[in-house]
Amino acid sequence: MSKIFLTDTTLRDGSHTVSHQFNPDDVMKVAAALENAGVNLIEIGHGDGLTGSTINYGFSKYSDFDLISAASSVLTKSKLTVLLIPGIGTVEDLEMVRKCGAKAVRVATHVTEADISEQHIKAAKDMGLFTVGFLMMSHMASVERVTEEALKMESYGADVVYVTDSGGAMLPKDVAAKIGSLKKNLKVPIGHHAHNNLGLAVSNSLTAIEAGATYIDGCLSGLGAGAGNTPTEMLIATFDKMGYEHDGNLYKAMDASEDVLKPIVEGKGLKLKTNSNSLMIGYAGVYSSFMLHAQRAAARFGVDARDILMELGRRKAVGGQEDWIIDVAYELAHK
Template sequence: MNKIKITDTSLRDGNHSVKHQFSVEDVKNVVKALDEAGIDIVEVGHGDGLTGSTINYGFSKESDIDLVNAAASVAKKAKIAVLLLPGIGTVPDMKKAYEAGARVVRVATHVTEADISMEHITEAKKIGFFTVGFLMMAHRAPVERVVEEAMKMESYGADVVYTTDSAGAMVPNDVRAKISALVENLSIPVGFHSHNNLGLAIGNSLAALESGATYIDGSLGGLGAGAGNTATEMIVGVMERSGYEINADFFKSMDAATQVLQPIVEKYGVKLPKIQDPLMLGYAGVYSSFMLHAKRAEKRFGVDYREIILEAGKREAVGGQEDWLYEIAAELAKNK
C-alpha cells in the first residue's frame, strides 16, 4: 500500500471563511503546527489563488508572496503550495511564488477546460515546481470526460491530477467511479479534494482512498468555502483506523486545530465546529458517557483525556465501567 500524502488547505481554502484576512503571523503559527503534525503539503494564499486579491474576489490583508514567505520560513518538512487559476494567476506570478519558497503549485481549471492549463503546467515544471493538475467541479462531467481532461494534464507534465468536488455535490459512488477510472488510465498519482456541502466529505475522501487515490486534501476543523472541507484531523484519524500509511500525527493534528487555528479564526468572528471530542470517542470506540469522566480524570491526574479514552478503548471498556477511567488515568500518570 502506497503512503498517502495529505495537503492541508486551511490557509487557502480556509481563507475564504475569514474573507482572505489571514496575516503573516497567523500563517506562521498554523504552518508551524501543521509541520509539527507531519502534514506533507500546506497550501497558503488568497482563497482564489495567486493574485486573487481583487475587487471581484475580495482583497487580501497580505499579499500571496508575503504569505508564502512566512510559511516557508517556518516549515521544516512540509512543502508549501499555492493555487493558480489560469486567467487570474500568471507564469510570472508562479515564478515569484517559487522564489518566495513555494515548491508545489496546483493549477486549477474547470473540469472540461484542462487545455487552458497547458502553458502553466509546462512552465511550472521548468521553474522546478511539483505540479498538480486540479480539475474543479468534477461532478459536472461524466467519467470519460474527466479521464480525457486528466490525461491532457498528465501530457503537459503534471505530477498528480486531482478530481475536485468543488461544490460538495458528489456522493461516494461518483467518487469511486471517477477516481478508479483515473487510476486505471493515468500513469501518475491521483488525488481528491472534497467539500462537505452534503455532509459527505469524509465518506467521499475514504471512497477516493479505497479507489486508489494517494493524495488527499483536508483543512483543520473543515475550515473552507461552503460547508467546509474534509477535516484534516478527522481524515487523519480515519486513515489511521483504516490502516493507511501516513506521515501525520493524529493528536498533533487535533492540537493544530484547537490550540492554534481556533484562537486565530475567532479573531475574525469564525468558530470551528466542535468535532474533537466525538472524533476521539469514535477513534477509540467507546461510549460518549466516558468523555465527562475522562476530562475529570485529566484534571485529577494530569493525563491528557485523549490518552485515557484511547486506553479505555484498548481495554474494551463498556457502559457502566466509567469508574475504570480513573484507574486508567492513575496508571498512565504513574507510568509517565
C-alpha cells in the first residue's frame, strides 16, 4: 500500500460553514495546529476559491491574499495550498498568492470542462507550484468521461488529478469505478475529495484508497459545504486502524478540532459539534459508557483520558469492568 497524503480544507471548504468569516488570526491558529498534526497540504482561502469573495458567492471580511500571507507566516513543513476555479480566479491572482507564500494550487473545473484548466495548470507549473487537477461534481459524468477529462489535466502537467464528489452524491461503487479507471489510465497520482451528504464520506474515502487513490481530503470536525467534508480526525483514525502509511497524528488532530477550531467557530456565534468522544471510543474499541468514567479518572490522576481508553482497548475491557479505569489511570500516572 502506497503512502497516503492528507489535504485539509478547513480553511477553504470549511469557510462555507462560517460564511467565509475566518480572519488572519483564525487562519494562523488553525494552520499551525494542522501542521502540528502532520497534515501534508493545508488549503486556504474563500470557499469558492481565489477571489471568490463576491456578491454571487458571499463576501469575506478579508482578502485571500491576507489570509494566505497569515498562513504562510506559521507554516514551515505543510504545503500551503489554494483552490482556483478558472473564471473566478486568474493567472494573475495565482502569481500574487505565490508571492504571498502558496506552494500548491488545485485548479478546479466542472467534471466535463477540463479544457478550461489548461492555461492555469501550465502557468502554475511554470511558477513552480505543486499543481492538482480537481474535477468537481464527478458524479455527473460516466467513468469514461471522467477518465477522458482527467487525461487532459494530466497532459497539461497536473501532478495529481482528483475525482471530486462536490455534491456528496457518489456511492462507494461509483468511487471505486472512477478512481479505478483513473488509476489504470493515468501515470500521475489520484486523489479523492468527499462530502458527507449521504453519510458516506469516510467510507468513500477508504474505497478511493482501495481503488488506488493516494491523496485524500478532510476538514476538522467535518466542516464544509452541504453536510460537510470527511472529518480529518476520523480519516487519521481510520488510516491508523487500516495500517496505512501516513503522517497524521490522531491526538493532535483531535486537539486541533476541539481546542483550536471549536472556540473560533463558536466565537462567531455558531455551534460546532465535535466528535472527539465518539471517535475515541470507536478508535480504542471500548464500551461507550467508559468515556465519562475515563474523563473523571484522567482529571483525578492528571493523565490523558484518551490514553486510558487506549489501554482499556488493549486489555479488551468490556462493560462491567469499569473498575479497571481507575487501575489504568493510576498506572499511567506512575509511569
